[in-house]
Amino acid sequence: MRNRSFISNFRWLRSGLLLSVLAVLAIEWQLGRTLPGHYFRHEVDDLLYSLDHRxxxxxxxxxxxxxxxxxxxxxxxxxxxxxxxxxxxxxxxxxxxxxxxxxxxxxxxxxxxxxxxxxxxxxxDLRSVYTENYIQRCFLRWREIGLLAWWRGSPTFTASMISYRLLPSFRYRVDIQKDIPILGVREVNLAPQVAFGGRPQSARKQNALARWWQRWVHGGQxxxxxxxxxxxxxxxxxxxxxxxxxxxxxxxxxxxxxxxxxxxxxxxxxxxxxxxxxxxxxxxxxxxxxxxxxxxxxxxxxxxxxxxxxxxxxxxxxxxxx
Amino acid sequence: MLFNSFQFILFFAIVFGLYLALPHRAQNRMLLIASYIFYGAWDWRFLGLLAASTVADYCFAQWIEDLRVDRRRKQLVAASMAVNLVFLGFFKYFNFFIDSFADVCGWFGFSPHVPTLKIILPVGISFYTFQSMSYVIDVYRRRLTASRSLPDFALYVAFFPQLVAGPIERATNLLAQIASERRVSSFGLAHGGFLILWGYFQKIYVADNLAIITDQVFAAGAHPPGNMVLLGAYAFFIQIYCDFAGYSNIARGLALCMGFRFMLNFNLPLLASSPSDFWGRWHLSFSTWLRDYLFTPLGGFRKGPLLAYRNLFITMFLCGLWHGAAWHFVAWGMYAGLTLAVHRTLQAFRPFAKLGEWLVSRSVTLVLCILFRFLVIDFLSPILFRAQSLNQAGQLLSSLFQGWGAMDFDVWGRFFFYIAPLFAMEIIQYRANDQYIVLKWPLLARVTLYLALFYGIAIFGMQNAQSFIYFQF
The missing domain is CATH 3.40.50.1110 (SGNH hydrolase)
Structure with a gap:
């Protein structure tokens, strides 16, 4: 029980890190209400916003x-x-x-x-270079995240979607960067490396575990x-x-x-x-x-x-x- | 599995949860398994190499300790070094030496058919090999008793926070902590949390964004104008520092959260006032390793100035070679040796030594010293280090004299945008002579800083996790 003594001494309640986490949650909650109506990266963003509001x-x-x-x-x-x-x-x-x-x-x-x-x-199979921009960043209802977690079977894929869901500032980071002229981001529809003149991320490879998961969940389809x-x-x-x-x-x-x-x-x-x-x-x-x-x-x-x-x-x- | 990936964050969350739930011995076993999973996630085929290196040094250390005859002990320590260096040499330097041999033959008109192998460099091999070697040497020197627990020793070699890019921990420090019970404390969590946050900021906000600038300057076939070469050199210097120091800080932070204390690996080297001061702050776990296991045994500065310079150049030559199997790394090491030798020579003259003391004793002149070291003395280092060959380094340097070119103020502006918070923080730490000074700030100031760091990472981070430069070494 010695390892957990820090839990019971309540000093962590005055921790700057903990208060920062709470502040981040409050800020992100507010950003979640404003940013989706402010930044539209591509036609799917437009479409999803329209579907939610019309x-x-x-x-x-x-x-x-x-x-x-x-x-x-x-x-x-x-x-x-x-x-x-x-x-x-x-x-x-x-x-x-x-x-x-x-x-x-x-x-x-x-x-x-x-x-x-x-x-x-x-x-x-949601492994294209565009999946991040068109799927993971866009379809963020808990049911969609849950279904994709099951279908895709990748904890990191799911974690990325959850972070987009919980942190709108992270989800719209390239759009925010575009608003800062000095950063020279001109194109938000691409991965930032491409926006800055670098190379795009290559298509994701499927490892043995992913292949096994796909056979199990999708019957090899x-x-x-x-x-x-x-x-x-x-x-x-x-x-x-x-x-x-x-x-x-x-x-x-x-x-x-x-x-x-x-x-x-x-x-x-x-x-x-x-x-x-x-x-x-x-x-x-x-x-x-x-x-x-x-x-x-x-x-x-x-x-x-x-x-x-x-x-x-x-x-x-x-x-x-x- | 990169520290800056969701995969690692999930991995650490699970490991830390288990760590809290388990008693001491089980914690060590769990950390060992987790470390092998961490390494295997990169390439499971090299787990055998890691295990073989571990078992070999574990056995060698015990045999060395059990022997009483010095000659036999010496033979065994030599055998252990040979095993380690054969592993390292084969995976890291085989093709380099073969190619260099062929080049030398070519100068004499021969063109031998030499075999080259497609060898994958096991990630972190230089780090864990050196760590393991230091343990055997310390046992040989009777500074340490050999570990009688193979799992504990295996954890010392493979402990995941520092396995692939250091710090190169000494057994006297880490093995003792593994053997004894540790405590997860609010102090460790607060300090560790800050180190992790600051490390991620250095890596994701500073290094990864500067990489975009340096990649353009150092791209193969690129012919950047003089001002971009200058910018590329400074940007790369700061990039590699933040990339590596960021990794070290995250590693130290993760360890601290679990109750381990790693050694300080970077002590604000950007603010060093001289070459000697720089090497007393840069990659300390490696520079002190070279000092203790190479430079000092060679004689150090004890056997007269000529031998001292020889020792210095041998050490810096090997330091360059350790970083990579290429001549531009060797040139970088030799240049570092040269700056150290010149500084030492000047220090030997009393008027210069007095002048040096006077310069660093006043704020204004100290700043000038720091700027002179960074902007002038160390300008060449990043070019030699980052260039893909000596030829490219030469081309980049010559372009400095061929035309300054039009300044791209957007790129320069971006450069200052990314380095400004880094220098602000480091100057605060430097003035206080305390890397944890921010933890002593009032609560509101701390929270503001943490939020700034967090949003720097979240908003200005790259889309995809970028690898750490030092993994390749």
């Missing part, structure tokens, strides 16, 4: 990657009542899309249909697969029809890929899932467009967005016919 009553909800974002924004501009555009970024993987849908449904009535602009819903199945089950339960649309690609990419390389396996797995979840509908192939319509090989040039959005609106209307 109400929606969409008939069709659109989630997905950044190409989907171009298209659903285009459709929204063409036909405002058709869908609620909430596509954001592929970095969210299916896990982030599932959390977005959960947050949407927690405050709003269920839509009739959900459009998912996703190339491969089975891809992703990816985390995205688990999230996708959860999303399907949720939609099934709420009667939401899902339309999974792969992103359009340039003719050069199509040529590189060959005859829809890898798509066959995805379609096979989707067909399996369709037997289990009859709310699932999907397009089997990506549409192909000329190279000059893409600005970086992936995203449309601004000038063609509306035309392509109109095509996809027609496609969706066609598919959604009863």
């Amino acid at each position: 109400s929606y009553d969409a008939r069709v909800l659109s989630l997905g990657n950044s190409v989907g974002r171009q298209l659903d924004q285009g459709i929204h501009r063409l036909d405002r009542g058709f869908l609620r555009p909430m596509s954001s970024n592929a970095a969210l993987e299916m896990t982030g899309q599932y959390f977005l849908l959960c947050r949407y449904l927690a405050r709003n009535p269920a839509p009739e249909s959900l459009i998912l602009w996703v190339d491969n819903p089975f891809y992703g 990816s985390i995205s697969t688990t999230a996708f199945e959860r999303l399907l089950a949720l939609c099934e339960e709420r009667g939401i029809r899902i339309y999974l649309i792969p992103a359009p690609i340039s003719s050069r990419v199509a040529l590189d890929r060959g005859p829809q390389q890898g798509r066959a396996e995805i379609n096979e797995r989707l067909a399996e899932l369709q037997k289990k979840f009859d709310v699932l509908h999907y397009e089997t192939e990506s549409r192909v467009y000329p190279d000059n319509e893409f600005v970086d090989g992936t995203h449309f040039v601004e000038g063609v967005v509306l035309a392509r959005a109109a095509e996809y609106r027609d496609l969706l209307q066609e598919r959604m016919k009863p």
Whole structure:
């Protein structure tokens, strides 16, 4: 018991360190109320803030990657009542899309249909270089932290999320640094090393323990697969029809890929899932467009967005016919 | 497992919880297991090397103690040194010596085919090897009785706070603390807590942010203008200090929380007034190791000035080589030896000695001495140390004379932004001659300081944990 004598002598109550901890908790509590409405690093921050502070009553909800974002924004501009555009970024993987849908449904009535602009819903284990910025820093409800702790099985991954949850100053540190001109932080959407001209963190490797955990929790499947199945089950339960649309690609990419390389396996797995979840509908192939319509090989040039959005609106209307 | 990672924070929380719950003997066993887990988290394949080194020195020390014949004792201590140096030499210097041999052959027109191995340097090997060697030598010198408990000795070698980057603890200090019961006290927690917080601040706020500047200056193929070379040199000097002193402070703080007392490793070396003063403050656990086990046995300053300089240069040559298997480290060590030799020579002349005493006795002139040492004498050291080769060091130095270049005030501003709190704190500590002076401040001032340190870490820290520079040594 000698080791614990410091607990019983109560001198630690006058400790500067302890009082500092209490002061930090008070300051962070206050910052937690102000910073999320002050700093918006990327579209996911915007989206989550809107979901927390606004109400929606969409008939069709659109989630997905950044190409989907171009298209659903285009459709929204063409036909405002058709869908609620909430596509954001592929970095969210299916896990982030599932959390977005959960947050949407927690405050709003269920839509009739959900459009998912996703190339491969089975891809992703939350190990990309973007995971920190788009998942760990954004989805910080205790339920989300708990679920990711289980799915990912990494104490450090979870500890990082908890610290973001408890310490908003830490969560928004790059944004705060950007407000100090002398520090020269210009880009907050990247890891700070990149913002300062350094190299980005490399993708996280999976060690043997992590592989074992993934086999045990996910049956050897990816985390995205688990999230996708959860999303399907949720939609099934709420009667939401899902339309999974792969992103359009340039003719050069199509040529590189060959005859829809890898798509066959995805379609096979989707067909399996369709037997289990009859709310699932999907397009089997990506549409192909000329190279000059893409600005970086992936995203449309601004000038063609509306035309392509109109095509996809027609496609969706066609598919959604009863 | 870096100190500045969530992984380590979780690890230490568990270890400390168990430590509080266990009695003394079980604490030691638990700390030993935790230390091996800590080391194995980096690369489990080298646990065998750590264990082999430990068992070898444990046995050698007992045999040395049990023997009465001096010649046999000497042979055994030599054998122990050989085992340690073979381990160290193979992992750290094999390729260096092979490459250097090939280079020398090349000068004479031969081009031998020499084998090079892809050898991974086990993290912290220089630290635990030197720590273990000091134990055997102390037993040989009869300054210490050999440990009869292998787990205790294994913990002495592998104790996780100081395993990979020191301080290089002497058995006379640490082994005795391991063997006796320790006490977790509010004093230890307050002092340890401050050291940990200050160490993290030095590492995360100062060192990691300065690294961004130095990485740009010292990048391979970079041709920075003169003013950036100057900035890079000073930034790296402060970076490596904060990186290493930060690690040492965290290590000492963690140990103090558990009731252990590690030796002071850095005594405000940035504020040293002369080269001798600097080496009396910088990496003390290593510099005193070199003094006690190399410089003094060589004869130290006792055998006349010529031998004294020889001893000094041998010591500093090996000091450079200890830091890394590369000629620029050797050049750095030799330059440090040269500054020490020049300072010692000047001190030998009475007028200079008097002048030196007068200079450090007044505040204004003392500040000038400190600035002169830092800005002029030690300007070359960081360039030799950080450059990737002697060639690059030469290029950087020559660029100083090729053009000053336009000042990038943003980068200079960032440099001062990151070093200002460090110097403020160190000047306060220096003036009070007490590294714990802030613990004597009024409560409100302490809380304000802790909050400032905490938010310096939380807001200005890098996104991802950066490794410690001294791990590679």
